[in-house]
Amino acid sequence: MNKVTVNEEICKECEYCITFCPKKTILRKKDTLNKKGYYPAVAENLEDCIACGICATVCPEAAITIEKDI
Numbered sequence: 001m002n003k004v005t006v007n008e009e010i011c012k013e014c015e016y017c018i019t020f021c022p023k024k025t026i027l028r029k030k031d032t033l034n035k036k037g038y039y040p041a042v043a044e045n046l047e048d049c050i051a052c053g054i055c056a057t058v059c060p061e062a063a064i065t066i067e068k069d070i
């Protein structure tokens with residue numbers, strides 16, 4: 001399974017990753033605030049992830065990393 005990691009402490013809740021994910025099931029906003037006062041993205045349903053990397057590419061804070069399952 002592919003792995004999507006969101007550094008929740010630098011995420012600024014722009015939602016680009018959620019908006020541009022082609023599967024629309026991988027990322028959602030977390031229910032709790034980070035230290036900066038934002039609701040960061042959180043990765044879920046990773047069995048649907050195709051590891052396209054769009055979420056990591058569009059993130060202006062570089063808060064997302066993708067590890068492809070080999």
